[in-house]
Amino acid sequence: MSQSKRGNQIGPPRFVIAVHVLIWLAKSGGLLSSATIAGQVNSHATFLRRVLATLVQSGFVEAREGRDGGYSLSMPAGSITLADVYLAVKMEPCEGTEEMSCSGEEGAxxxxxxxxEQIMNAADLRTVEYLKQYSIADLTETIDF
Structure with a gap:
């Protein structure tokens, strides 16, 4: 029986961490500090804060500031699909890249x-359609903490 290694993860790192964060928040049912979340998802604090900021901006997570602050889900885990998370954390292309060739050449x-770009856009669309089948609640139910 082979085990999956975290080093061989599929998908952008932001997506993987975002899913982990949402599962932990769903399982906790309450408020978690960023330090607690960082310990659970095994992520660098700065990277985690960026992911959390994106999840807050996307409306999946609510942030409370202050001494007793932390993060909690702002909607039911069953209403957040993996496609929603993927689209929320997907990196935007660098400014101007659509006009420039990566190789610096013209023509070919x-x-x-x-x-x-066409191939990657088609793959991205298929990925999103596939991820729509699964919610954070689906994953939460399959994982023992």
Missing amino acids: GIQLDQAL
């Missing part, structure tokens, strides 16, 4: 960039 380089 631009054509290759355009072809790869």
